[in-house]
Structure formats: C-alpha cells, structure tokens
Amino acid sequence: MITALLYTAAGLLLFCLGLWSFLMHRPLLRKLIALNVMGSGVFLVFVALAYRGPEGAPDPVPHALVLTGIVVAVSATALALALGRRLEEAERD
Amino acid sequence: MNGFLLVIALVLLATMAASLIRGVHGPAAADRMMAAQLLGTTGVGILLVLAQVLTLPALVDVALVFALLAAVATAAFTRRPPDEEGD
Amino acid sequence: MVPWLASALLAVGCFFYLAGTVGLLRLPDRFSRLHALTKADNLGLGFLVLGLILLAPDWLYALKLALIWLLVIVAGASAAHLIAKRAVREQEETPQ
Amino acid sequence: MTLTAWLPALIVLSSAIPGLVIFFLKEEQVAARTLLNMAGATVKLLLVGLLILGIQDHQVFESRLALAPGLELVLHADALSVLLVALSSGLWFVTTIYAIGYLEGSPYRSRFFGFFSLCVSATVGIALAGNLITFVIFYEILTLTTYPLVAHRGTPQATRGARIYLAYTMIGGVLLLAGAVWLQVLAGPVDFIERGMLAALPVERFGQLQAIFFLLIAGLGVKAALVPLHGWLPQAMVAPAPVSALLHAVAVVKAGAFGIVRIVYDVYGVEFAQALGLLTILAVLASITIVYGSVLALLQDGIKKRLAYSTVSQVSYIALGTALFGPLGTIGGLVHLVHQGLMKITLFFGAGNYAETLGIHKVADLDGVGRRMPWTTLAFTIGALGMIGIPPVAGFISKWYLGIGALKAEMDWAILILAVSSLLNAAYFLPLLYRAWFRDPPAAWPKESIPRGALETRASLLVPPLITAALALALGLFAAAPFGVLEWCRLIAAREYGL
C-alpha cells in the first residue's frame, strides 16, 4: 500500500507541475510537453492504484486504460504539432 | 540473490540520477544527447535487473525495445533537413 | 558457485557504469566524454548481461539478453558517430 | 373534430396561413397575392361571424395545445375577445384593400403583405388568448411581425424608427414576461376569468400582487403608449400609411390597451384591483398621458406626427375607462376601444391619401385640399370630429360614458381631464379642417402623383376611409341599437361587475 501511495503522490505532483507549467507558459511546444507530463501523472495514478504488492498480480484494467490513454495522448500531440507547423507556414507567408 | 540484485539496481539508478545532471546542464545539445544515450543504456541495465528481481521476463522485451529505439532517437536528434545539412 | 560468479559479474558491470557516469560528469571536453561513455556503457552492460545470463531460466531468455547487448553495442557505435558529427557541427557554430 | 374546439384556432390561422404562403410568392404575382389576401380576410370575417352567432347561442369556443405540463396555449372566445376580434378582422379587411392600392408598384410587397397578415394573426391571437401565457406569446409575436413592417422602407429613418420601436417593445415584453411568470408562480396557471381569480389568494401576497401589477402595466403600457413609455410611437411613423393605420388603430396600441383591460378585469378582477388601490394609480397615469399626448399633438406640424400624438392621448381613454371603478366607466373604455379604432384608422387613411395622391405631409400644405379631394376630406372630418367628441360621431358616446363613469367613481377630476383633453383635441384638429375646407388651394400640390380622374384618387384608396367613416358615424347614430357595440360592452361590464 505504501508503494501505491508513494507513486500516487508522485503522479499527482506530476499532474500539478504540468498544470502549473501549462498555465504559465505560452509556447505551443511547452504547453504540449506540460500536457504530456500531466497525462503521465494521471497514468501514474492509474498504474499505482493497480499495483497490489510484489506478490499479487496487478489489476489489468487500469493498465489497459493507461495504454488507451497513451495512444490518445500521442494522437493529440501529433495533431497539435502538425497544426503548429501549418501555423508557422501560414505566418511565414 | 534478489537483495543483491536490488542493490545493483539501486546503484544503477543512482548513476542514472547522476548522469541526469549532465543531461540537465548540457551545456550543448550534444552533451545532453550523450547523457541520454548513457541513460538509455543504464535504463536497459536496470530493466534487465528488474526483470530478474520482479520475475517479470517481459521487462526483457522492454529492454529490447529500448535498445532498438535508442538508435532511432539518436538519429532523430542528429538529422537535419536538407537545407541545413552540412554534408 | 554460479550465483557468486553472477554477482561478481554484476558488480563489475556496475563499476563500469559508475566509471562511465563519472567520465560523463568529470571529463573536460566533449569528445573524451563521448569516448569514455561508449566504452564504459558497452562494457558495463556487457558484464551485467553476462551475469544475468548465468541466472537466466531458459536459453531463449539468455539469447534475448545477448541480443540486447549486441544491439546496444552496434547502435551505440552508430549513435556515437552521429553525436560526434553533431558535436563537431555545434563546435563550429558555438565554441565550447 | 368539433367546430367549437377549432374555430378560435381557425380564426388565427385564416390570416397566418395566407401570410406564410405570400412570403413564397414572386413579386410580380400580384393577382395571386391579392386573391390570397382578400380570401383570407373574407374567410376570417365569415369565421368571426360564425363565432359571434355561436357566442350568442351560448356555445363555448376553446382551442387548446399543451406546450408543457402546466403551460397551455388556450384560445378562448368570450364577449371581450369578440370585441377586439371583430374590430381587427373588420379593419384588416378594409386595410388590406387600402394597402393593395397604396403600395401599388412599390417593391417587396410579398414580404410586406406576409408580415401584414401575420401581424393581424397575432392581434387576433391576443384577442382570443384564454390565459396569460397565451397572451404573452401573441403579444411578443406581434412585436416580431410589426418590426419588419416599420422597417419596411429601408431608409435610415425607417431603420432607426424600427430600432427604437423594437427597443421599447422588447423591454416592455421582458417586463410583461417577468410579471406574468411571477404571477403564475404565485397563483398557478392564470386563466382569464371574468372578475378575476386573484382575490382568493392569501393576504400576505397582496404586496407581491401590487408589484406584479406594475410590472404588467409597464409591459403593456409600452404598446399602449402610456407616458413615459410612448416614445416609440411617433418614431414609428416612418412606416407606410397602412402600417401606421394598423399600428395605431388595430394592432399594437390596441394590444396594449386590451391587455390592460384583461389584466384589470379578468386577472385581478376590477373590485380586487380597486381594493388593492391599483385603479387610482392607473387612472392618474392615463390622465397624464391623455393631456400630455394632446399637448404634444398640438405642437406637431406633420400630419402623421400629429395623429401619432393624438393616438397617445386617445388610447389612454381606454385605460382611463378601465380605471374608473364602476360599470359606466368600463363601458366608456370598452366602446372607445372600438370607436377609437374606427376613427383613427379613418384619419390615417385620409392622411395616407393626401400623402400618396398629392404629396401632402405637413399641416400647412392642407390648404384647400377639401376641394381637390372632397370625399377623403369628408371622411377625415368625420374622424376628427369624432375624436373631439362631437355628437353624433361615435367618439361622443365614449366620452359621455367616461364622463358619467368618472362621476360614479367619484373621480370628479377625471371630468376635468376629459374636458381639457377635448378642448385640446379641438385645438389640434379644427385648424386642419379649417385649412382643408376654407382656405384656397395652392397653385400646385407638393407632389401630385395620382391625377384626378373620375375619382379624386384610386378607388382602393378611397373606399376604405369612406367605409370606416360611415361606420364611425353609424356607431354614434345607432349606439343604442340591439347587438350594437354599446350593448355588447354593457353586457361585458355587467358580467365583470357580477351584475
């Protein structure tokens, strides 16, 4: 249980750090990284609460949710970067 | 045995944390990439040890993926578009 | 006997890792750092893998471990080259 | 399907459906448009005839549609609604004829007639509304459908006038909405019932009821042009003459005045309103408006502007009658609802004829117009004399009953108001008549666009004022006739006072 609590705390801290950075920075890339860190924090919370000691088999459902979440995060990042690139081109013209 | 392996993992993690300093401080991008390279290899090591400690053979696969993709990351880091490519 | 040997190998691997890290942190110029780094981490991982192979439950597992080491060496060599090139370029642009 | 359940809805739809169809007609399909308009107007008159016959037969006409649980659209025909339904249907018929003549050849007539028909539908809906929410619904629809008519000409003045009109009526609408909802929260669904339904509420809510009354009156007062909510009316004069006629005589101001009547009699109940002390305040408001409107009318040199301020003043007679506690005052107010409509529409038709035929807009240009356009001027004269209250025109009847109503209600000061107002009426109408009949015509009219043929102007422009003037005269001459307007109003008053 201590492990789960420890990693949950880490996840929440990542979430809050990411949120802070998201709110404080304007560049797209920074906001994206911040969002990804926030996402990682949430995923960490999920995985931490799936953990049930060194002996017990972990709960597979949160793992599956996190996998789905990672794919979603990658998709969003890729789309954002593509839009950002397009915007740069539009601004250059 | 597991206790010793854990100590190994711990030491490896410590070296990793230490090399993070180079990663953070740089000064140049190449220095960071070197740090990243070392971190990757150390990560592979830790994963292999963890696979043993936690009896999770799948972590060896993770290490394999790591090893394969480290090269991809380095290539992505070093390549530049043609208009900037020095050579 | 085997566990002892394995432990020894692992400890040696660990030492090389440490050496590599110290090199990365302490060596003054970029290219010597690069050399220290590649040598150290290849050797470090090598001994580590050797130690773990001794503990491996089956041959496929052992084979995978060996494969990983091989991969890291080859990829590491290429990577070192690429990074070196980049470092040269950076040096031309901004002196260290 | 029974007729009693459908007739009120059909009366509303008989102008709404032609209106909607007309939108889709092409500009040059004049014949089809005229046919539709006149067919709709005729059908509506016939249906109203059926309704009146049925009501005398003690049939109950009611259409219902549930909007939500507890919110129903109710169209219900009672004696009071028949008054406004008959007035608006009749005048719509006449005005349609007039508008066809007036707008001949001008652009975007499909749009105009479409909204024109919808506007009448809304008025009829207001007349037939059987509960407060239905009233509010049609009241707002009326705003929406008259706005395009005011803006129709598209000139900057028209746009501005329409904007001011909208601002006033929207604010009024919002106040009315607030009052209506509040009342419904206090009292449940507010159906219009003779002698009202609020007296049964517990005493501690009376304060809220007073507040609601002022909200409602403020909302209705905008359309009824109670001072100081009248500001839109003179601005809306930019609309084409048939629209002004409609706004002033039938639709908009009547909707407001009719609403006040409904609220006082069929929501609060006149006795309860008296008990709450609301009537006196209403009477004061109405009196101020009457005098103020008349004074301002005197100051105008545009004919239509003068008529507009006259409307401000005259419509408040209805509110005044409503506020005079006692059946006689009620009768005075109610008959004036009809009488003012007939007389004012006659005046606007006349003013429209002067403008359209000869380009006359100012009082000063009226010199000698009686010789060039005797029939129009005759109708105009009847209307003006009625407004002043000279017998035997219908306006006299209104003022007579208002006067004795004021005595009965022990509001003697109201007599003074009536007297002053009549003097002022005379002061701003008589010079017009004098100029028209007794001054010499100028060498050339400002802009003579319809040459004199067999008739002084187009037949479609001439016939409507003659009809309405004749009616105004007839209502005065034969006021006591059975089934006349006066008798009808007596009936309503008797019921409202539980006599």
Add this chain to the structure above:
Amino acid sequence: MTPDLVLFDLLLIGALLALASACLFSAELQRAVILFIVFGLLLTLVWARLQAPDVALAEAAIGAGLSGALLLAAARRLARRGGRPEDRP
C-alpha cells in the same frame, strides 16, 4: 517490503520529479524536449517497477520512437526560425 525497494522507489520518484521539473522549468525549448524524452525513459522504469510491462513497452516504443522524433522535429524548426517563440499561442 524490503527497505531496498523503498529506497529504489524513493530514488526513482525523486529522479522522476526532478527531471519533470527541470524539463518544465527549462528556459530553452530544445533542452526541454530532450529532457522530456529522458523523462519518458524514467517513466518506463516506473511502469516496470509497478509491474506494468505492457505499459512500459508502450511507453518505451512510443516515447523513444515517434513522440520523441515528433517533438525533436518541432523544436528544431523553432530553433531554426531563431526567434524566441514566446508569442506563440
């Protein structure tokens, strides 16, 4: 629960948070990107430690491969444009 493991956990979490902070507070974009890639690496170790090898595989595969390459490319473009990209949305 062995104390070593707790020590390992603490060290790992400490490194992770330190890295995240360094990455998020970094003044320079390209550095932030590289640190973010390294962050993914550490995160993989976390997943491994928490017995989530599937997640670790995915993180390793995507973080070092596609995601890293995408972010590096973006950072490079920005660096090439030279201007401080503070005016971006």
Add this chain to the structure above:
Amino acid sequence: MIDTLALAITLPLLGALAAVARPRAARAIGLITALVTTAGVAALVIEVAQFGLRRTDLGGWGAPLGIALQADGLAAALLAMTNLVALAVSLYASDYFGDGPIRRHFWPLWLLLWAALNGLFLAADLFNIYVALELVGLAAVALAALTGTREALTASLRYLLASLLGAITYLLGVALLYAAHGTLDLGQLANAIAEGPVAWTALVLMTGGLSIKAALWPMHFWLPPAHGNAPAPVSAALSALVVKAAFYLVLRLWFGLYDTAATLAAAHFLGFLGAGAVLWGSWQALRAERLKRMAAYSTVAQMGYLFLFFPLLAAAEPGAAREDLLAALVLFALSHGFAKAALFLAAGHIQQCAGHDRIAELSGTAQRLPATTFVIALASVTLIGLPPSGAFTAKWLLLSGAIAAGQWWGVLVVLAGTLLAAAYSFRLLGRAFGFEPTPYRCITAVHTEVPALALALTATLGLGLAGDALWTLLQVGGPR
C-alpha cells in the same frame, strides 16, 4: 439481432472509413451515411419512446468488467436533436464544399465526429466517455482548422489545448472514482457514491474538465475564435452539438451519477458562472464585428443559461417541479442546438454570397437573400427566447423556477440576457432591410437554403408548439 445502440455509433464510423478509403466519392458516401445514420438513430429513439430504457452490454461481459451502452429518455432526446442537426449540416455541407478539395478532408472527419457524439450520448462508462470525448475533441479541432487561415489555425490550436486540458482533468477524476469504488460503470457508481471528500473532489475534477469543453464562462476563451473561424457547417456542428455533448455529461454527472451528493452551494457556484456567461457572452456578441463571431459569443451566453438551471435543479425536491425544470433545461438545449446550427448555416451562406461576414457591411440581406434572412430571424427568435420557440417555454419555466426559489438574481440575469440577445440579433436584422445593398454575388439555389430553414423552423415552431412530447420522452429512466 440488430442492436440499434451499436448501430448509432458504427454506421457513421463505417461511413468515415469508406470516405477515407475512397476520397473521390467522399461526398456521396457522406450523404448516404448521413441518411442511414439518421434513420438508424430514429429507430433507436422510437424504441426508447416505445419500450423504455435500452441497454446493451458490449462483448456480453456486462458491467463492471465490460462496457455498456445505454439510452434513456435524456440520451434519446439529445440523440434525436444531434442527428437531425447533423443531417441538415451534412446536406448543407454537400453544397458548401461541393467537389472542392476540402471535401475529402471534411467528410471523414465529420463522420468520425458524428460517431463520437452518438457514442458520448450512449456512453455508460466513465472511461469510455473519456475516449469518446477525445475523439470528439480531435475531430472537432481538425474540422475547425480546415479553412487553413492563420486565425483558424491559431484558434484550433487553442481549442485543442483547452480540450486536452479538460480531458486530462476529467480523467483524473475518473481515476479517483475508480480508486474509491472499483468500477467505471455509471449505474454502479451512482449506487456506490456516498457524500464525502472523495466524491466531492472527483466531481470537481470531472466537472472542471468538462466545463472547459462546454465553454462555461470564464473557460470559454477558446470558443469564439474556434467557432468563428471554422467553415460554416463545422461551426454549426461545433456550436450546436459539440459543446452540448460536454454539457450533457456534466448534467449526467450532477443529476444522474451524483444526485444525492451534489449540494446547493456548488450548484450555485455553477449557476453564478452561468450568469457570468450569459451577461459576458451576450455583451461580447453585441460588440462583435463579424457575424460568425457574434454567433459564437452567443453560444457562450446560451451555454450560460443551461448552467443557470443547476442551482434550481439542486434545490428542487424530486417530483414534478424538478422534472419540469429538467425538461425545460433539455428543451432549452435542443432549441439552441437547432437554432444555432441554423444561424451558422445561414451565416455561411451570407459569407459565401457577400465574400465576408462583417456585420456593419451587411446591408440589404432581406432583399437579396430573403430566405437566409428569414432563417436568421427565426433563429434569433429562439436565441432571444421569444415565442413561439421552444426556448420561450424553457425560459418561462426557468423564470418560474427562479422566482419560486427566490433566486431574484437569476431572474434579472435571464431578463438582461434576453434584452442583450435581442440587441445583438437585431444588429444584423436591422440592417437587413437597408437599401444600400452589399454586392452579393450569389444566385441562390433554393435547395441550398432548405437545411437551415428546416432547422430554424424546428427550433422555433416545432419545439415551441410540440415541446410537450419531450416530457413524455424524458420520463424514460432519466436522471432521477
């Protein structure tokens, strides 16, 4: 066995795949899919109306291990609106994009969005909602960027970032609920959740995340530029449907999942934000220089009205009064959906014909584009909340509720919002009759105006006069 619940999601998804694979036929595929999907959803809505709650366990596992789809009256009502609007938008888009190059990007994304929206309304699982929400978000962002102008791209990026932030925050709330109760199924959670800090925090996180997506003031900042710069059919879908979907989830959470635990103070807070949205959104709409911007700010305001219902709903005892309020809320949302879509479609038409949408330079639309002007007028009637629209009925009930609860500030906000809405609507309509016409370069084909007209008429006459049917539909197992 034909499962209409699954069909509502799979049909548009299939269409999207076909449109990706065969871009040259994208338009035909899109139109066929639109018709088929609408028919399928119509079947579902009829099933719900006739047989009551529909639920299906995907994969046959059942909650909590598997995922269920569920349609109650509330879901059916919103599905009906969404699919009708989407059908109209599709018909309009087929003319708007024609055979131009954008069509091959538009159709697949649009059908994906459609599928995701249907999925959201049917979702009965918290994590599934997250995935569907992200699908909605990404597809919507990609669609909003289709014009490719600088403004559109900037706006889309901002939209994307806000949307991702909302989704992640929501997901953290989901994690908390899963940690506390070990299930993700809405029905099971509704039974499990008890008042306390855990339930509270989860609600705050999820509501916070969703209200960014629902553009609740002051988290609306991303909406006006994104909706104002997207292609017209996309704006219509975004404003009418996408924010509505996020709002629907908030509603589900508050009055389906939480019911007992949601307390008055928090609902009041949302209500205050709603009031802020009404006033600020309307004021900005009044100041907007462009028609589509105005419409977008109007969406901010209209979303505010929806949140004004929250304190009243939370205060009302279960019973008829509460059901009335809930139905009024749904009626409001549906009316706005139809009307706003109509408004944006009409705006797109004007933009195409005039070459711009600057309100100050749009004169004489009543003469040159009478049907389009009529659509705008009808839509405005709903936005202002005038009779005979459904919004009027809803507003009446909202005012009743506010007066009955003694929330006079709510009454004032509604009345002020009404006046402001009238003011911004008539800025354009007032110019419509003007006689210095803008050069309109369009010969209007009648069929291009039919979708918008149908939407506007539905909002104004259909929902206004037949709104009573909604009460019956909402009886089907809605939030208690």
Add this chain to the structure above:
Amino acid sequence: MTGAALRAFVTIAIALAAGVLWWVFSLALLEGPGERLAPLAAEALPRSGVGNPVTAVLLNFRAYDTLLELAVLLAAVLGIWASGPPDRGFAPAEIVLAGLVDWLVPLLILAAGYLLWVGGQAPGGAFQAGAMLAAAGVVLRLAGTPRAGLPRGDWQRVLVVAGVAAFLAVGLALMAIGHGFLTYPPGHAKWLILTIETAATLAIGATLAAAYVGGSPPDGPPGEDRA
C-alpha cells in the same frame, strides 16, 4: 491583479490543490475496495481467448474502448493530412546512418511481429507492435525516404483504416449472426482477436508513420505514381 501576483496566486492554488488531491486519493486508496476489478478480470480471463490479462481487457472486455481509440488515432492522422502537403523530408543518409537503417529496419519489423504474436500470452500487443513499425518508418524517413516506407495513394488510406475496419467487420458480423456487437463466440475469440490485432498493428504503424511524415499522401488510384 498584476502578472506577478497572478502567477503567485496560481502557484499557491496549485500547490494547495496538490495537497488536497493527495489527501483525497489517500483516502480513496485506504478506504477503497481492495480488489477492484482484478479478481473479476482474472476469473474471466480463461474465457477471453487470450492469456495476457491486459490484452484480454483491451481486445475483449473493453474492446469498444480500443475501437474508439483507433478512431482517435484515425482522426488525428486525418487532421494532419488536412493540414497540407508534407515537407520535403531529409537528404539521403550518409554511410553510417544508412548502415544503421539497413539492419535496424528489418529488426524493428521483426520485433513488431514478435510483440504482436507474444501479446496474446505475455505483455505486448497491437499498439506496441504498431509503434515499432512506426519507428521503422521514422528511421526510414530520417534516412531520406520521404514517405517513410508507406505505400502510395489509396493503399495508404486503406492501411490507415484497416484497424477500425477489422474491428467493425468482426463486431458487425457477430451482431448479424446474433451474438451481439463485439461479443466473441466461445472458442473463436482467440482467432478473432488475433485478426483484429494484426489489422490494428498494421493500421497503427501506418498511421503513426503517416503522422510523422506529416502531410496528406499523394492521391491517385492504387499503384499510380503521381509524385
């Protein structure tokens, strides 16, 4: 409020939020149901057709989530395609990199196949395998292949939709024969899942690689070259 004050306010608020969140999550973890869905999943695993519980969740118990997840990926790449043509990419690789690519790409593809196959029984699966394929694409593009090894034109489009298409085909076919959407009949689950996973791997690989290329693919009928 000044900028600095606002920043301070936000910082403090977030710090407080972090504390509250940790407290609340601890509460949830300490008081929450110890087992959650783990025993249910373990109990249902034998009937799921696969041995890896995570794969069982992803492709059987919560397959619908995965279907939507693939749709999210599709939406992203469609959005990227809509953002115009890709840039030119990189110059042909010099010798070291080319050598690296020569052995790395086959290995990556091999690894992808391995992860896909092993995913049924052990950690691994479609997404991880797809990511390896995508990594191969990334390396190829870095080494100077502009389209990252993706097929031209319509085949690329077909590849990108393959995952969702396989899911839908299986799901709807099952529904049509009376099993319910995505309800695998006992005994067939393993092969149906493997079919879906194979298609999904190809689709994910192609999609992610296309996302890295970053622009719309050249259009034209299959095989037709309009580059």
